[in-house]
Structure formats: C-alpha cells, structure tokens
Amino acid sequence: MSAIILLLIASLSVAVVFLGAFIWSVKHHQFDDGFSPPRRILFDDPPVENIPDQSINKK
Amino acid sequence: MEIEKFYYDNKTVKWFGYAVMFWGIVGMLAGLWAAIAMYYPALNLGLPATTFGRMRPVHTNAVVFAFVGNGIFMGVYYSLQRLCKTRMFSDTLSKIHFWGWQLIIVAGAITLWAGKTTGKEYAELEWPIDIAIAVVWIIFGINLFGTIIRRRESHIYVAIWFYIATWVTVAMLHIVNSIELPVSMWKSYSWYAGVQDALVQWWYGHNAVAFFLTTPYLGLMYYFLPKAANRPIYSYRLSIIHFWALIFIYIWAGPHHLLYTALPDWAQSLGVVFSIMLIAPSWGGMLNGLFTLRGAWDKVKEDPVLKFLVVAITCYGMATLEGPLLSLKSVNTISHFTDWTIAHVHIGALGWNGFLTFGVLYWLIPRMWNTTLYSKKLAGTHFWIGTIGIVLYAIPLYWAGFTQSMMWKNFTEEGQLRFQFLETVTHIIPMYVTRSIGGALYLSGALLMVYNLRKTIAKGNFIANEAAEAAPLPKKIPTHGKTYWHRWIERRPMQMLVFSLIAVAIGGMIELIPTFLVKSNIPTISSVKPYTPLELHGRDIYIREGCYLCHSQMVRPFRDEVARYGEYSKAGEFVYDHPFQWGSKRTGPDLARVGGKYPDSWHYNHMLDPTSMSPGSIMPSYVWLMDHELDTSRTGAMIRAMRKLGVPYPDGYAADQAGKDLARQEAVIDSSLRADKIQAGRNKEIVALIAYLQRLGKDIKEAPKEQTASK
Numbered sequence: 001m002s003a004i005i006l007l008l009i010a011s012l013s014v015a016v017v018f019l020g021a022f023i024w025s026v027k028h029h030q031f032d033d034g035f036s037p038p039r040r041i042l043f044d045d046p047p048v049e050n051i052p053d054q055s056i057n058k059k
Numbered sequence: 060m061e062i063e064k065f066y067y068d069n070k071t072v073k074w075f076g077y078a079v080m081f082w083g084i085v086g087m088l089a090g091l092w093a094a095i096a097m098y099y100p101a102l103n104l105g106l107p108a109t110t111f112g113r114m115r116p117v118h119t120n121a122v123v124f125a126f127v128g129n130g131i132f133m134g135v136y137y138s139l140q141r142l143c144k145t146r147m148f149s150d151t152l153s154k155i156h157f158w159g160w161q162l163i164i165v166a167g168a169i170t171l172w173a174g175k176t177t178g179k180e181y182a183e184l185e186w187p188i189d190i191a192i193a194v195v196w197i198i199f200g201i202n203l204f205g206t207i208i209r210r211r212e213s214h215i216y217v218a219i220w221f222y223i224a225t226w227v228t229v230a231m232l233h234i235v236n237s238i239e240l241p242v243s244m245w246k247s248y249s250w251y252a253g254v255q256d257a258l259v260q261w262w263y264g265h266n267a268v269a270f271f272l273t274t275p276y277l278g279l280m281y282y283f284l285p286k287a288a289n290r291p292i293y294s295y296r297l298s299i300i301h302f303w304a305l306i307f308i309y310i311w312a313g314p315h316h317l318l319y320t321a322l323p324d325w326a327q328s329l330g331v332v333f334s335i336m337l338i339a340p341s342w343g344g345m346l347n348g349l350f351t352l353r354g355a356w357d358k359v360k361e362d363p364v365l366k367f368l369v370v371a372i373t374c375y376g377m378a379t380l381e382g383p384l385l386s387l388k389s390v391n392t393i394s395h396f397t398d399w400t401i402a403h404v405h406i407g408a409l410g411w412n413g414f415l416t417f418g419v420l421y422w423l424i425p426r427m428w429n430t431t432l433y434s435k436k437l438a439g440t441h442f443w444i445g446t447i448g449i450v451l452y453a454i455p456l457y458w459a460g461f462t463q464s465m466m467w468k469n470f471t472e473e474g475q476l477r478f479q480f481l482e483t484v485t486h487i488i489p490m491y492v493t494r495s496i497g498g499a500l501y502l503s504g505a506l507l508m509v510y511n512l513r514k515t516i517a518k519g520n521f522i523a524n525e526a527a528e529a530a531p532l533p534k535k536i537p538t539h540g541k542t543y544w545h546r547w548i549e550r551r552p553m554q555m556l557v558f559s560l561i562a563v564a565i566g567g568m569i570e571l572i573p574t575f576l577v578k579s580n581i582p583t584i585s586s587v588k589p590y591t592p593l594e595l596h597g598r599d600i601y602i603r604e605g606c607y608l609c610h611s612q613m614v615r616p617f618r619d620e621v622a623r624y625g626e627y628s629k630a631g632e633f634v635y636d637h638p639f640q641w642g643s644k645r646t647g648p649d650l651a652r653v654g655g656k657y658p659d660s661w662h663y664n665h666m667l668d669p670t671s672m673s674p675g676s677i678m679p680s681y682v683w684l685m686d687h688e689l690d691t692s693r694t695g696a697m698i699r700a701m702r703k704l705g706v707p708y709p710d711g712y713a714a715d716q717a718g719k720d721l722a723r724q725e726a727v728i729d730s731s732l733r734a735d736k737i738q739a740g741r742n743k744e745i746v747a748l749i750a751y752l753q754r755l756g757k758d759i760k761e762a763p764k765e766q767t768a769s770k
Binding site for chain 2: 036037042
C-alpha cells in the first residue's frame, strides 16, 4: 500500500503546485492581455491573390 | 520597423489534404468491411488478409494514423505558418515528412494484411515500422520547433501549445510502448510481460486517444473555429487553463482500461480518479468552443463548415463526459468487453475527429485554391447524411452493449446462467446490421465531400506560395512592468517543451515505476510454467490472426464470469506473456480458461467451420491453418528471444531439445486427432494453435493438485 500513498502525495503536491500557480497568475493579472492574441489570428489573413509585390498593412 | 516579405507553403498542406481524403475513404471502407464481417463472416472470402482479425487493425490504423494523422499534419502545416508568421522551417523536411508518413501507412497496411503484428492494440505495427515512425516523428518535430523558433510573432497562440504537447507526448508514448525484442525481420516480442505489458499498453492506448486524437485536434479547433466563425475564441484564459489541466491530467487515466483485471487495485483507483477529473478541462474546452459562436448561430445555419465544427465539438463533449463515466467501476462492470466501448469511441472518432476534419477541409480547400466551395448544398447534404450515420452507428451499439452485458449477467432462479454465450451474440445481430448501415451512410457522406472538393479544386487556382508580410521579431521584447512566468514561458518554445515533458514524465513514472519495482504486485504462482515451443508457435499464430480482437483472456472476479469461464484471472498467470493478450472486446467468449474444456478434435472442426460446432456462430472459418505448414525453422530464435526477456527455459534448450519437444507434442495432438478420425498432418499450423488453446488457463488448475501432492 506504500505505493498508493506515495502516489497520492506526489500527485496531490503537483496538483497543488499547479493550482497555486493558477491562482497566483490570476491574482497578478497574468491573463489581462489575453485580449489581443485571440483577435490577432483573425486579422492576419494574407492577400488571397498571389501578386508578388502587393503589400498589406498589418498591426 | 522593417517589414519582411515571405511566402507560406501551401503545397505541403495540399498533399496532406489529399492524403486525408484518400486514407479516410480507405480506412472507412476497411471499417465497413469489418462491420459487415461481424454478421456475415463469409465476407472474408476464405482469405487470411480479409478476415476480421486482420481487417480490424487495418481499419483502426488507417483511420487513426492515416486519416487523422494526415489531418493533424494538414492542419498544423497550415495554421502554424500563419500563427508564427513565417514559412515552415524547411521545405525538404516537409517533403520527407509527407512521403515518409505515407510510406509508413502503406507498409503498415501491407504488413497488417500479411499478419505481421505485435498483437498490441493500436500499436500493432512491427519493429522496423516503429523505427520509421520515430524517425519521421522527429523530422516533424524539427520542422515544428524550427518554425516556432523562427516565428515573427512573439506570442505563442494556444493552438501551438497543443501541437507542442502532442509532439512531445506521442514521441514518449510511442518509444516506451514499442520497446520490443526483434525475433526476425517482421516479428518481435514485447519487452514487457503480462500485467506490466498491459499497463504500458493501455497507458499508451489511452494516451494515443488523448495526444493523437484529442490534443492536436483541440489545437485545430482553437485555430479553425475562430477563423471559420470570424470571431475570437470565447475565452482565451479558459483555453490556457484547458491546455495545462488537460496535459497534466490525461496521462494518469490509462488504467481505467483495465478495471477489475489482474492489475493492482491502487493503479486502477488512480486511473478512475484522474478520469473523473478530466471532465472539467474537457468540458471547459467544449464550452469554450461552443460559446465562441454566441451571437453567431445564424451563421451556423448557413455555413456547412460551422455545422461540422459544432457537431464535432458537441461530440467531443459527449465523449469526454461518457469516458469518465465509463471509467467508474460500477459502469465499467457493465460496459467493458461489450459494444458499448465501440459506440463510445465512434462518437469520438466519427463525430469529433471525422467532422472536425471535414469542417477544416471544407474551409481550407476553397481558400488555398482561391475560390468558393463548389456546392454548399452538397456539403449540407454531407452534413446530414454524416450526422444520421453517426446516430445509426452509435445507438444500436449502445443498445447491443447494454443488452449483451445484461444477458451475460442473467441467472435463473436455480442459480444457473440463463444464456449460452452464443445466444447473447445472435440476439444482437440486428444491431450489428443497423450499425453497418450507419457506417455506410457516413462513408457515402465522405464520398460526397471528395466529389464536392474535387469540383472546387477544378474551378480554382492553386496558390502554392502565398505571399505575406510581417515585422521581424525584435531582439528584445519590450515588457510592460513586471514579467510573469507565463509570459516568459510562452515566448520560449524549447523551455516549454522541456517543462511539458517533465510534467508528463512525472505522471507516467509515478504510475509505472512502482509496478515494476514492487514485486508483490505480481504474486508468483509456482505452477505457472513457460509455454512449450509448440504452444509458443500457436501463440504467434493466435496473435497473427488477431484472435485477441474478439476474444479476451481475462476472467474478471464477477459471479457470472466465474460461473461461465472459471476461476478469475490472477496477475501471476501472465508472467511469461510477451505480449499480454487480455483483449478489450468479447465478440466471442473469453479464452483464459479454455484449455482442456473441449477435445482437440472440437477445436479442429471449430476452426475449419465454426458453425459446425456452434450453430449460429459469427466466427469466420480459418481453413488456411489446416493447409499451412508450421515454420519450425524459427523455433530456436523464438526460444532465444524469450530467454533474453527472462523466460526461464533451460540453458541450450533452443539448440536441440526445443525442436524435439515440439515434434513430440505435435505427435500427441496428431494421435488424439486421429482417434477422432481427423487426418490433420502433424506439421500443420492448426496443431500448434490447438496446443496453445489447450494450454490456456491450465497451469492454475493444476496448482491445488500439486499442493496436495506435496503434503
């Protein structure tokens, strides 16, 4: 049975570390600029036509 | 800042897209073949290659590694370039990756049809192909990480994280599970035996579902769903949590495939706990996908791409709720070994993987050919045919699985089993028929798609190199105020790779190492002896013909199973089983204790024509076993390999004595067959198979006798 206790300790401590990191990151406004990345992917569509020197403005 | 001009490589994406369509149709056809063979066994045409036991691995390998595999690469090669604002790292590597993967698929199909198999589900391919897979996977990795390193966009979008986790974990799973000892060019034995082999195999099997069928497709969902709906993902934060939680929890859930088997109890419990925990991140991901469409449901009505994606995500949600519920011991008691499992995986396979792939194809191909879809209406028809196909596929199998399980467990008032095994099979045949109709509908929908996309391609102009522009990545990334660890890590793919590997490896190691180290997990049973050379040959034939795909060798400790099959299975019985053959489905009865149950002649007649011994049986005839001669030139190599794996054959046994023992046992079985007026010919394969079947479960039956004798 020692194996399962070892397992519980190991898995719970890793889970706690992850939970702690999550709470910490939320409290520290870690994901505040989670706004731009999901939008950015929508606007990077390259020109549909393959004209060599067509320039597009991004950002 | 200087704007750089570059081109996206669409050619590789195109080739992978063609491969998806081609292998998708091939894989589904193989599946339909296998589904019909379940009620019409004569469909095998009397040929070994087209028999269920070989068609089934061809089907699973084709749809998983060829259809979905190419689907992953198609989606990754398209989205990664755009997310990183750069061309793929190396066109040469892309080409090697593409052709290498297709070669592996072709080699896999040929060898599986030829009966070259390791006998481990979803990892059937033999060792040379295993090595090729590892090489191609590493090439993919170089291309993947090379692209990420050369990116022009500092933020690593969530989809890329899923790709990274996929690459790392699949590499690890594949290598660990494929450790095997080659006996010849196309034959190897698993390094692990019995319980260990089962644990490693289902750790792999479960995580192949997690990291080959789920995480890469979640990455695709996080890219293609916002693109198709033209709105950002509902919650980017949720997607970050989804990712971390999923990779951390998924790796632990493998043992839920082995509930109530001879696997140590603690490992089973651990698997169950983590399986239940999986509901949270999985549903977080599903809701994140569905909520992305808030306020855009009118688009779903119009756009076939969104229709496919919505059903795919819904099926992901259904399958990831059902999976944890199936891993509860009380539910698993009913569902395991039945068609319920098959229904469950097809909700995932047909709904989640299939429909997401279709959605991506419908979105990608018009774009890469700079045109519009040939027929929206036809795509709509495909959607409805496919959806009805899934329903017609799954519901009969849920019904069949539940019904059969209830029949297995049914006792009369006198305490006798109410139904013969065969009665429970013939009872559900109508459900098998309906299932194959559902599968046929799904396949015809896919054919409509191929036609539609072919027409789309015909009217468009392919853009092989798509122009794009972006500013290069600044050497030093300006930070606003304090930097946080997550910000730091998402700019560093290599560190990220290392951390993901550590997170995943901790999970795997904690679960595996104790079972290897703790000897008490596998109580040794003194009466369990290594297989005789003839039995070993028979076992190889058993594996070659894929018997394990319909017959389990694992009696669970339930009243009905003990009454039907005999004493429940013990861990110590499998110590010489390289690989284990517990199976995962009982289309036919369990064989763990079949040894000595019937005379040799019964087995001979049964293999020749199963219906002659069991009227109504859906087992195909294995007539070729009566003609093929046993290849005894391999005996020495087989014994030597087993010795290397720790099976205690005496010194020098392989050289001479093994051959003599083999001939002696052949003669015994031959004379017993002759007594029943069967002229088999002692050197035929059937004799070896009978030797193996008659051995199954016998050792433990002799245990009590030995004890009394020693007293």
